[in-house]
Amino acid sequence: xxxxxxxxxxxxxxxxxxxxxxxxxxxxxxxxxxxxxxxxxxxxxxxxxxxxxxxxxxxxxxxxxxxxxxxxxxxxxxxxxxxxxxxxxxxxxxxxxxxxxxxxxxxxxxxxxxxxxxxxxxxxxxxxxxxxxxxxxxxxxxxxxxxxxxxxxxxxxxxxxxxxxxxxxxxxxxxxxxxxxxxxxxxxxxxxxxxxxxxxxxxxxxxxxxxxxxxxxxxxxxxxxxxxxxxxxxxxxxxxxxxxxxxxxxxxxxxxxxxxxx
Numbered sequence: 628x629x630x631x632x633x634x635x636x637x638x639x640x641x642x643x644x645x646x647x648x649x650x651x652x653x654x655x656x657x658x659x660x661x662x663x664x665x666x667x668x669x670x671x672x673x674x675x676x677x678x679x680x681x682x683x684x685x686x687x688x689x690x691x692x693x694x695x696x697x698x699x700x701x702x703x704x705x706x707x708x709x710x711x712x713x714x715x716x717x718x719x720x721x722x723x724x725x726x727x728x729x730x731x732x733x734x735x736x737x738x739x740x741x742x743x744x745x746x747x748x749x750x751x752x753x754x755x756x757x758x759x760x761x762x763x764x765x766x767x768x769x770x771x772x773x774x775x776x777x778x779x780x781x782x783x784x785x786x787x788x789x790x791x792x793x794x795x796x797x798x799x800x801x802x803x804x805x806x807x808x809x810x811x812x813x814x815x816x817x818x819x820x821x822x823x824x825x826x827x828x829x830x831x832x833x834x835x836x837x838x839x840x841x842x843x844x845x846x847x848x849x850x851x852x853x854x855x856x857x858x859x860x861x862x863x864x865x866x867x868x869x870x871x872x873x874x875x876x877x878x879x880x881x882x883x884x885x886x887x888x889x
Contacts, residue, residue, distance in 0.1 A: 628708070628736055633743060636689065637758045640710075640732040640745040643684040647677045647714060647730045648749030651721065671722065674698050677714035681732060685710055692734075697841045708736040711844040716746075717817030726750035731819040733844035739867050744848030746819045755823040757852035765827050772854045772875035773828040780810045781831035781878060784821045787814075788836040794870075798836060801860075801886050805834070808885065822846025822873055826853035831875050832882045836860065838869040846873075855879075860886050 654673040678696045685692065691705030696712045710732065715721050717728035727748065734743035746755040755770070757763035763770050775781055783805055788794035806812060813830065815821060819842060821833040826849045847857060856879040859868035874882045 628742075633734075633758050636708075636734050637743045637745070637756060639685055639688050640734065640743055641747075641754060641756055643681045644730045644732050644745045644747035644754065646684060647681050648747050650677055650680055651715065651728070651730070652749050654721075671715070671718060673721065674715045674718060677730065678712055681712050681714060681730075682710075695841065697839070708734055708742075709738075710734050711741065711841050713819060713841040713845075716819040716842060717815075720816045725816065727815040727817055727820055729817045729819045729823075731841070731845040733841075733848060735844070739840065741844045741848045744845035746823045746845050746849060748820060753823075755826065755849050757826075757849040759848065759852070761852070763826050763849045763852035765823075770827040770853050772826060772850075772877075773831050774877060775831055775875070776877050778809060778831075778878055778881050782811045782813065782829075783809045784813050784815065784824065784830050784833040786816075786818070786821070786835040791837040794836040801834065804885055805882075818842040819846045822850050825855055825873055825875065826850040828853075828875070831878050833873045834860070834871070834882070834886060836870045838871060840867065840869070842869075843871070843873075858883050862887055 675698055678698050682694055692707035693704050693709040694702040695709050713731040715728050716731045720728040730747045732745045733741040735741045742759045744757050755765050788798050818838050822843055824830045825833050854876050856876055857871055857873045860870040872882050872886050
């Protein structure tokens with residue numbers, strides 16, 4: 628696909644993310660008929676409304692493109708690429724009125740190889756975006772990963788595996804090691820936002836188990852273009868992994884070693 632086509636999709640994704648953000652900011656956060664999809668996993672009427680809005684906007688411009696949405700699954704339209712949409716990443720944050728939920732939109736031509744990524748944080752008016760080979764940006768300003776070389780001063784974002792209790796023992800072992808060796812630990816409740824924060828140099832690393840592709844597809848592009856790296860927590864995993872350690876390049880080997888050391 629040529630550069631112009633990628634740029635057109637990036638512009639469309641940015642506009643759609645902002646429109647969805649406007650919708651969410653006006654939504655009834657205190658009474659949204661939330662339904663449980665699984666443990667610690669909810670869907671609201673606003674998730675569905677946001678996803679439909681994004682699809683409608685993008686389909687009008689690119690009718691041959693397909694969609695992979697968190698709430699409605701795969702939707703085929705033609706021989707275009709595929710949009711990967713998380714209409715509210717951090718739905719629990721949205722339900723509780725916490726500000727760090729996001730709208731995440733990615734576009735891929737080959738499966739699991741996104742070439743466009745947009746993450747919008749409506750409450751903070753922060754829009755992160757990137758396309759392959761063109762760099763990463765926050766509100767139009769170029770961003771890059773932290774150059775910090777001392778892990779003991781680094782800020783780590785690590786989230787518990789609430790949806791997969793079988794991973795808690797491994798998570799707690801990793802948390803214990805890293806809590807003793809890093810500087811600070813945070814969790815903002817949105818994997819897309821976590822990836823963007825590492826890309827912007829506002830954290831050095833992000834570790835989480837059990838992520839879905841739609842959670843981090845956009846963040847993968849943004850982090851990669853900002854100079855970061857992503858690896859599976861288990862080095863034996865091949866192909867797509869939802870168990871990841873995502874870091875600045877300078878501290879990547881150190882963090883990978885820590886999460887796989889028993």
